[in-house]
Amino acid sequence: MSRLNSVVDTTSTEHKANRAAMLDKLAEIEAEHAKAVAGGGDKYVERHRKRGKLLVRERIELLLDQDSPFLELSPLAAWGTDYKVGASVVTGIGVVEGVECLISGSDPTVKGGASNPWTTRKSFRAADIAAQNRLPTINLVESGGADLPTQKEIFIPGGRIFRDITRASAAGCPTVALVFGNSTAGGAYLPGMSDYVVMVKERAKVFLGGPPLVKMATGEESDDESLGGAEMHARTSGLADYLAVDEEDAIRIGRRIVARLNWRKQGPVPASDYGEPLYDAEDLLGIVPTDLKVPFDPRDVIARVVDGSDFDEFKPLYGTSLVTGWAQVHGYPVGILANARGVLFSEESQKAAQFIQLANQIDTPLLFLHNTTGYMVGREYEQGGIIKHGAMMINAVSNSKVPHISVLMGASYGAGHYGMCGRAYDPRFLFAWPSAKSAVMGPQQLAGVLSIVARQAAASRGQEYNEEHDAAMRTMVENQIEAESLPMFLSGMLYDDGIIDPRDTRTVLGMSLSAIHNGPVGGVGNAGGFGVFRM
Structure with missing residues (x-):
């Protein structure tokens, strides 16, 4: 075995300062996340509870298998805007009856769960994750539809939500709607297009137009129940497949639906005999310097994330500003590309391109650990072909067929962000540490x-x-x-899937890799019609 020898002095002044700075950043992020958890605030939470209803995160907790984790996605969406942090919807991946599912739940304490422009963007990202990783989707529905004052930003793109539901079904990824309250106007198509629909008796209301709109449009007098109540849809229209007596019963039925999906993962099973890292994850808090111009050794991170701290480094003596090699995380094989000294030169670019081809040849997912200021500039490097070599690396990343995961640990600037598989290059998941920064430079x-x-x-x-x-x-x-x-700004823009505590990196990667393996994990087999090029 090629166990890493990581020597991190946790008693040094530098490590203590880095740790203190990281903890301060984590406290800031936790305070912002608390705003999302608070939903619409005490007044609207209390009103919701008086109606005998569960909060969205309580619904999710009951839906998940007991003691199983929930990987929440984009929790700080809409941060820094005029909308509530979290964008009035909770999305994430959780295990239901042993099946990993993409779960999306409207937060009815925020404007009745109405969708604003950030709600749609967050929902689009969740749908992409479900599609790319072949995950069943469970929608917890209670929404008044579009936030009408912002309809010009929602109506046209918002139709994609319904398109994604039907495409998921066509791709063999079941969709389940548990309707706890209103699902009106365009929102009625969410259960209308789902494979399975559960409605809560006397609570669920699903109609294209409510009584006031029907009165204005047709002159017809009607009431909520006869127009779109749960019993009507279960007994008359047939829109509801199951009629639940209360919220807990709806969640129970939802779990039974998933239990009967006969779901099987298509990717390779992980190794079962892996060991934990030899080094303490707590050390990760002090590894990234407060000044990102100061380099750090990514092997110290890798040693605290991969199984048994076992890492087979590829080309260790060539292009040393980029560390590449093979490892396992929770039994899943991965190829790792990690920035060592920030700048990417021609040698690093060629090394990366070859390594990415090798990973595709053997169907191994890639993990990118970012801390780069970009590709090297200057006369010598331009004459040496840095543009074409950088393009070679970006080309390899763009056309790689194996799943990618990116973690922004420190800087992620310029085209280096692209070459290390930034958001525009469709990594299956992209997470950031609180220390991360990303911009054109x-x-x-x-x-x-x-x-x-x-x-x-x-x-x-x-x-x-x-x-x-x-x-x-x-x-x-x-x-x-x-x-x-800063990561909170970028997370608010949905440029990452969440800011994570460095100590949770291994767990988050393990959950992401497990989700990825719901679908086939394949590269291009023969590097795209050619053998692997020697770079």
Whole structure:
């Protein structure tokens, strides 16, 4: 075995400072997550409870197998906007009757569960995850439909939600709707297009138009129950497959539906004889420096994440700013690409391209651990072909067929973000540590570039350059880019699937890999019609 020898001095001043900074960031993130958990606030939570209803996270907890974890996705969606943190919907992956499912639940304490523009974006991402990883979907429905003042941002793209449900069914991924309350207007199609529908007696209301709209449109007088009540849909329209007596009964029926799916994973089963890492995950809190310009050895992270701290490094003496190699996480084989000293040179790019081809040849998922400032610039490197070599790496990432997972540990700047499989390159999952930052380049570099351009423009016009204005501009730009590089901002924009505690990295990766293996895990077999190119 190739066990890593990781020597991290947890008693050093640097490690203690890094740890303290990371804990502070984790506390900030927890405070923001608490806002999502609080939903619409005490007033609306109390109103919901007085109606005898469970909160959305209570529904999810009852739905999941006892003591099984829930991998919540995009919990900080809409952070930094005028909408509630969490975007009025909870999404994630959990185990129901032994089956990993994508679970989505509206939060009725936030404007009655109405969908705003961020709700739709978060729902789209959840649907992508379900489709890419072949997961059954369970929707916990209680929503007043679209948030009408924002309809111009919802109506046109929002139709994709219903398209995704029907495509999931066509792909053999069952969809289940448990309807606890209102599901009106366009929302009526959510249960209408699901494979299985459970409605709660005297609570579920499903109609294209409620009594007021029917009155205005046709002149017909009607009431909620006769127009769209659960009993009517169970006995008359046939929209409801099951009539539940209460919420707990609906959840029980939902679990039985999943138990009868005869669900089988299509990916290889994990090894059962793996060991835990030899090093304490607690150490991960102090590994990333507070100043991301200071490099750290990603092997210290790998040693605390992979099975038995066992890592077979590939090309260890070549392109040393990028660590590549083979390992297992919770019994699942992975190929790892991890930035060691930030900058990617031609050697690292070629090494990565070859390694990615090898992973595809042997059907092994890839894990990207980000801490990069991007590809190297300068005359020597341009003449040496950094553009074509960087393009080679990005080409390999773009056309790789095995599943990818990305974790942003530190910096993830410029085209290095692309080469390391950033959001635009469709990793199955992308998570960030609280220490992560991502942007086109670092704040100081970006402000400096703008300053140089402005100086050159002033010189070309024969004007004197205003140094005071330059200093103010640089400060403003640096502050803006710094704010827009932080993980909470990026998570709010749905550019990651969640900010995770570094100590939970192994667990999160294990759950992600397990979800991925619901579908076939295959590369291109023969590297896309060619043998593996020697880079």
